[in-house]
Amino acid sequence: MAAKQQTGEGTMIVVLKSGNTAQDIEHVCMKIRKMGLRPHVSKGIERTIVGAIGNEALLKVDQLEAIQIVDKVVPIMKPYKLVSREFREDNTHIKIGNVTIGSGAITVIAGPCSVESREQLLQTAREVKKAGATLLRGGAFKPRTSPYSFQGLGEDGLKLLALAREETGLGIVTEAMEPSVVPLVARYADVIQIGARNMQNYPLLKAVGKVNKPVLLKRGLCATMNELLMSAEYILSEGNHQVILCERGIRTFCEFCRNTLDLNIVPAVKKETHLPIFVDPSHGTGKYDLVIPMARAAVACGADGLIIEVHPNPEEASSDGDQSLTPKNFAKLMKELTPIAKAVGRTL
Amino acid sequence: MAAKQQTGEGTMIVVLKSGNTAQDIEHVCMKIRKMGLRPHVSKGIERTIVGAIGNEALLKVDQLEAIQIVDKVVPIMKPYKLVSREFREDNTHIKIGNVTIGSGAITVIAGPCSVESREQLLQTAREVKKAGATLLRGGAFKPRTSPYSFQGLGEDGLKLLALAREETGLGIVTEAMEPSVVPLVARYADVIQIGARNMQNYPLLKAVGKVNKPVLLKRGLCATMNELLMSAEYILSEGNHQVILCERGIRTFCEFCRNTLDLNIVPAVKKETHLPIFVDPSHGTGKYDLVIPMARAAVACGADGLIIEVHPNPEEASSDGDQSLTPKNFAKLMKELTPIAKAVGRTL
């Protein structure tokens, strides 16, 4: 693929340990030359630094760090291409029906953690639609920590989602967990979700990179921004440029939330990439009473959308009841978000 | 002190390892009785649980966990008293001149990381005053990672702060780093800051607990919410109830910020305590271009105030230049915050 050849010029700074000899320096330079790059030696009294400049595809940090006289290697270039603002300056817009993600309008995805039944799903769909949600979420294939927990309704769940779309007009967002079910999920879904635990499931990323459906890529529990962008790069490099990033909480030592919602990534990632970024305060905090204030904060710092768990009766939910809003609280959330969106120059 | 006797009834759940005998259970019950508490045995087929109920002051988790047949001890009571909403339901208001912290008005503290010179400080003070700041910050005693870095101007810095107050009318916020300088700092400051590295410096907490000045208590880099509240409890238990909590970023694996500003603590702590909470997006992110969006988010999720680093010329700052706003950007921040404050029913 042409996209895979996207590389520019890069630089590495190779810092040598003290006590290096002329022979050591020449060994490092020779390695750099063998990679097809140009070495630049910069000798101080105590430290010697060798710059390696040339085609990024040729820079191999690992190989240089493996040289024993090398103290560390600092790569200067960015490892991602297609997702970067340098590759594409304007924000990516993704159209789903009459919704345009990444535009001035904030997108709100709402719905239950799991699709449980026709009634539960349709009731939720109607309620979130009425309150102003733009898309409907619901899990048919559920990644659960325990093999003994409810694993989702599978294709029956997808059919119920399609039914809810038919009735409400809401586009649907649902998760795919393995490459072999991607075609099935793509047949039903408007947006395919990649869950946090699968952010670095590369065969799955490649599979969704080959279909023509938007992908909601959730940040892994301990993923850096760079790793999130590299996972998006996997999808774009296969030809699918419709990727929505999603912050959903990282794992820290904090005891008062299930996860630590890291809103800092919203403005930080905007500098790096043209892709839209959403925030999931439901998984991000794991506490229903933190969802509304953190959703407000997400919009205030620049998120392009939200994904919110709503259940008609959280006490009966098969999963994540403690982080789900009731339809009434969801309506309250939408009302509170409207002036915040306006304050940051957007609409809801 | 009377405050130190503040205790209520508490409970601990003592879970025994499997394979326990009647004798083991009796040993645990006997220990609980010796603490002056009542044991309640609850025997299942596989697990045995002993509840211990009674005066919280008598509950000793450590001693029960040290019993070898004990698997774990789950304390049910909260370890803090005076800071809790249960002790005092209404929000604490703190008055400094004509500023009331914790009320409907958002308080904005602004100023340089370090007091460097008369000109630098006065110029900054005038600019932040003009833009709408409520209080002036500036460090005279600076905790620096390196003994070779600028350590602050000491008392000379305090004098310059007093001068700036005289000229602008802004109350001043400055840090004390050791018990012996607390009286000196209290003589000049309107609010005494306890830095993140000193959040568990108990002699210092006791010292500021004995003066009649508001204290801004910054959350430690890896402090839990519980630990933050316990450190505040140290100050209140000495008689000083004017404590402002402050989130300023925690340490995580994230690579794109110096720290990870943890806004989740704002709504979470509001449920637990009557004390006001501020947010410091300058230290919290370490990046000047994240300060404005994260300040907006802080107000959106319910912060009572902000503390912002402003320097007339960040490129010349003795410390933290990369996270300081210029006066021009600070004025922009204040302008952007106004509609957000209004959207959450507050004023700026």
Place this chain on the structure above:
Amino acid sequence: MAAKQQTGEGTMIVVLKSGNTAQDIEHVCMKIRKMGLRPHVSKGIERTIVGAIGNEALLKVDQLEAIQIVDKVVPIMKPYKLVSREFREDNTHIKIGNVTIGSGAITVIAGPCSVESREQLLQTAREVKKAGATLLRGGAFKPRTSPYSFQGLGEDGLKLLALAREETGLGIVTEAMEPSVVPLVARYADVIQIGARNMQNYPLLKAVGKVNKPVLLKRGLCATMNELLMSAEYILSEGNHQVILCERGIRTFCEFCRNTLDLNIVPAVKKETHLPIFVDPSHGTGKYDLVIPMARAAVACGADGLIIEVHPNPEEASSDGDQSLTPKNFAKLMKELTPIAKAVGRTL
């Protein structure tokens, strides 16, 4: 499957918020009864606690936490069954040829990160065999952060591994990354590796649970011990009881290692499970000069085996050169491990 019905009696402690009414308590009890469990109310002056005792399969923490008057739910039972020492007291032994994993003899798996060529692999295999390695590792399918990095030789790599086994007699350990390649990998491998990024790839865990080959399950970068054991439970619950756990470093704030090798899990997990646990100090530290001391420490604290990256020429490795040992250093490691193994009553 019979295994899936493995459940015992469990208990949950439901702590109510203060200010609860008799009606609230009855609501909680009713929910517990509806789950088929027995509630036990324990009312103190300030706090009320409700115990829920009964069949573990019926305990639904989420549903109880979703009740608004509930402060928190503390589950007392362990969520895993088949992997627990309570299910099986004796250590699991896994036989691969004449190697018995989990016995008194320490198992050492060694080899390159990636299979790169016939020469590279055979040379490494011969050298590690000579130095005393028990099994040969080598990646044919490689999970790489970047789509532009070397992705492994695929089936050609598996064929080279089989060739190396034929020549040296060493059993082979190699990774499967998606369910659809499990049968292929199982045809060649003696042990199927599940990488850290895939520890919660549940379709993959189920797939390897259905083959009759030992599985080396690597701990995820931010996996708790409980999550690691639950992932192992997925494999056992499908019928494959030959699982080897593997610690390979967690992600923390530490700057001096690529990851933080968490040896504490070795003695901790031994209390919980009958499964053997290995340690990978190569990925666990990411620094070749930490591999030898940390391998010694792993054996000293009770690890059943080690997995070590060895490359004939680390400076030329396609991946992970900076954490690979030369054959000469690997021989040194084996020599240093021998007296440590003896000191803890084991052999090498």
Place this chain on the structure above:
Amino acid sequence: MAAKQQTGEGTMIVVLKSGNTAQDIEHVCMKIRKMGLRPHVSKGIERTIVGAIGNEALLKVDQLEAIQIVDKVVPIMKPYKLVSREFREDNTHIKIGNVTIGSGAITVIAGPCSVESREQLLQTAREVKKAGATLLRGGAFKPRTSPYSFQGLGEDGLKLLALAREETGLGIVTEAMEPSVVPLVARYADVIQIGARNMQNYPLLKAVGKVNKPVLLKRGLCATMNELLMSAEYILSEGNHQVILCERGIRTFCEFCRNTLDLNIVPAVKKETHLPIFVDPSHGTGKYDLVIPMARAAVACGADGLIIEVHPNPEEASSDGDQSLTPKNFAKLMKELTPIAKAVGRTL
């Protein structure tokens, strides 16, 4: 002080954002020249890098990062001097009576968390002495999370420690928590301990830097290796070169230990500094049954000493009972350590 002038030549790599102009580059070079350093411009097609070489004392990362066209600044030099292997190649040996810390013999410090009574302390001292401990630990001033917990016996505790030394001949290790008590503690103690919470209490570090007593400096809960070494540098820069570093567990997401003992720092720090490093597996894990295996691991990876909590009756301890060994288990530990020490060429 002469020590404070210890600086060598350093280098910073200043990476510019893309889209920079000749004028931007000249602005950066001018700043570098104004610091008294030499700039070296290295222009690639997409990226421009400016090296800044010269006296380390003049390198100001903050000021360069504050320039808006600067993307990041990578300092190449090490910020510590006196503690570095480059300053002093040979290991520091510290003599306390007839014990030499940092030599071939492993030092074992043992004793209770808190000094509670004459009987408790003397009994423990006799037992640990008999089992082979080299020094006696015991807290007289205790940093406790809660103001309502036992805070230590103060000077009475110090007197009991002195009594225990008189009777057993064991040198004593005890903590100082604030600058004003350093002279008092120094009068009694053979080694002054700085606790983890005070690792960055700079006034305290300066105070112990001015006395002529060895200092045991515990790593903070979320301190990097660099920060630990910088805190040691504070002590050395005041003239006291007798510093013992101590790993005691870091804070992570892990649920099975109170802290995560990070043994990786032992071999890592040995490359950087000439100072000895100890390990505290009692606080490091918080679980008495992990202390013995992790102590073995600590010795296996190169620790110079251990600090172990021992209490005659852990179930009655005022603090940390669940991580204390009984004297009998301590004797078992010492017996298990002997062959490990021998295996790594040391004695116990």
